Amino acid sequence: MSFYNELRLRQQLCDTVIRVDGAEFYAHKVVLCKCSPYFRALFSHWSTPDCMTYDIPGVSPSLMRVIIEYAYTGFVPLTKQNAQELFIVADRYNITGLLQACCDFLEKQLSPLNCLSIWMLTDTFYHPELRHKAIQYALSHFKEVVVNCADFLLLSAQQLVQIIESDLLIVKQEETVYEAVLKWIAYLPEERKEYSSLLFSKIRLAWMSPKYLIENVNESELVKTSPECRAMLLQTLNPILDHMNSYRSFVCQSLAKPRVPPALLLAVGGWTDGSPTSLIEAYDTRTDCWVDLACTTETLRAYHGAVFLDGSVYCVGGFDSVEQFSTVHRLDLASQTWQEVSPMHASRCFVSVTVVNGYIYALGGYNGHERLNTAERYEPRSNQWTIISSMHEPRSDASCATLHDRLYICGGFNGIQCLFTAECYNPDTDQWTLIANMSSRRSGVGVAAYADHIFAVGGFDGVSRLDTAEAYNPSTNTWSNVPSMPTARSNFGISVMDDHLFAVGGFGGVTTIPDVEFYDIKTNVWFSASDMKISRSALSCCVVNGPNNMTDYASPLNTSELHLPSKEEDEMEQ
Template identity: 55%
Template structure:
């Protein structure tokens, strides 16, 4: 193409002239035909073969220059200043390459303040992929959108209903939806107050506490002023009271107004050790519904003591053990298709491996190769499908665990072949160096480590004598560990994840048996509580959270058939 562009710039062999206002652009017809059906029709259908002069209306010379340059170079410079005019013109002239470049630019710009305007814009110009991404962005960040976006106040009633009745609306508390409705109505009260009953009927009222429902919703001036709201509230309060007093087994509680919203983040429990053998099953935890569901997959390789991480829409299973051999292999589970693929194997076999993700790469640290406990570490780059050896750790560590915080990697505890370790170290990818940090208060093998709120939390494990229920938190700023509230049960080799400002621990071994029990720690209330247990007792599992999925419902409890869980019953008390 560089040759054709040189000829264009030198005005050689050109067979047409594009005129925009008083500016002329000598071009080669065949080059423009290649990138635009509009120009192909203009040169071959709407004009005679000997036509050379073409006037193009309703476009500026600057934008036409960009379009012609794109036809010759396959690149375009998109800016916030030119994107709207460029997008409209590219759509008009059917230059799909520029349309896609503009869509990518807009997607990167998505924010709570502009996602609605991008949603409107891409609906009018029919770019369904970006339109859906803008809508999902609005769903995922609804609280910020509803409270800060001026465009939220300009939504039509049909658009607002479409948003708030959607299961994918991401709100931790349903009262947020009621507050958003009030803000929207109050922006133009006289014109919009008639919509209060319709909007109120789309709020999941049964997910509110009875106190909020009676004290706030029922006493709202907008609700009191409309007689049609009263039957809706009475019906909902009666249903909630009936459920609390009668507790009819198997009674239908959830309908379109009662069922919990979909969680944007799902927790997966992958593989592990159960009933005396490794397994290959996957369970997904839907935090909003407090339900576990089985995830179909085509993996025939059972594995335990492995690592599982989420990256770019896939779950990667790294290393592990099948009761016969330690693995070098790495498999990728495509969450969109439910299909496993094998990727490049690690340099070494690694059972009891520590795995995490940082800056788009997967790190595999330490482990056991069947002969010795390892100090070595390696890093996987998905774009090149290659593993690279990085600096070794200070300690041999198998059955340790790791996490990332502020661009650094932290690994804690583990077993070195003779003792359970209390030591911890930090890896800086910029210098490729490990640094020992303050040791934990207790030796921990089979622990789990996770980052939250600028701290690294070390949870549970085995100290060489017994399984632990204790938790401690590391502050990188002070290089100190502080005790945290203990779990309800002691456990080692369990799963761990953080969702909605709560820490979940699942499964593991408690010293006498493998468990399916799951606990949740509320960071705000500083309290541990039980949630629904897994369907399978398993230890030596790996756990990760997944998000941003277009097929989120595949990993969520079916909303149409939900019955209230213990967690939801407690919320109603």
């Protein structure tokens, strides 16, 4: 094709001229025919054989230049400014390759600012794959779309219904959906108030806070002026006012059905029934259910670390009852496939793992011979581990967390005694600093960043398992006591999700336990959650969010009737 393009540029052996608004483009019919069925029909059916000059309507000279250059080179200089225009032109003239290039580009450019315009574009210029991606993006970033996207206010009532009735709409709070409806109606109140009851019926009222329902929704003009909205609200409020703990089961399904959760807590691997396991369970706070995942870990492992980064779960180090691992495996949540990545420089079980600024850090642990004070970090882009400064003392069976771009590690075991020391790492200077000691020695401790503090929970003090917890304030370099867990435990999973601090499983002193509890700093109280399906200790927990296939991981109560139109269904609707 470079030969033909050279002839075109020299205007040699050209047998056609494409004219657009006075601009003329010399070309070869056979090249343009190969590019698009439109040109083939134009040259062979819609004109006489001796015709050389063709006037093409509905396209600018600059876009026609791009089309012809694409026909000869297969390359198109796509930008944010021209991609949608070229998409329309490629669709109109049936230039399949250019259309796919535009779709691929627009998909990569999806953002809260443009996802609705791209979705609406595919209403007119149909491309099911791009349409599917655009609506998925809007559903996954709904709050940002409502706040930042001017096109949100221009949606039709039917388009807004399609979004807010979807079970795949991801919001942390259902109040976000209600307030979005109010914002949309307020933009053109006289025209849109007739849709109030239709839109209100798509809001999952039973998943809103009872206080918000009573103080905000109940007093809104929307409810006061619409008998239909008032009736729907009462269907939800009456069971709440009757003090029913399971009031959602008394509310009609359309108002009480849960949506896909914005995040899930994964419990990965661990030690159960005297041996390590590869099982992964996922916890959904909205349904208070644990679900077994089909994508079990690549190997049996316990005393490892698990973290979530850029759509993947990484399992780091660990122990299979025979060998201490240096290996690292990555689970791609989108494809549900495992891949082994570069191993660490050292074998590490009882390892502490966290993420800081896109890097995975692995600290301390036990290599089968000694407790380690060494540390290293992993960069996913280069697939390389790099040694960093060593900690002040060896630590296995410690735990760590990230707060304000600093890494904190607490407690552990140095081979002689359980530790109450803690230290902080600054990635910018590659330096460790000892911080104030905890009030208790804690090995097998759970450490998490929560409410601008570092929480150290449970563990083993050398004598017994602990139920106590304490919180570190970096501003004052002090620890303070917080309420104790109901269950004493060590070697458990710990994570923060939905503004709650979760403690999962562990060893209770006699046996492994399945118990799950969470701490709410607003009430300063620990609550019980549903137990895991199996008892296990030496597990690792992490919170995942963002994958478009969240339904593959969520509770069956969320997925049994979830529906997003498939590409085939979309095509039938068109």
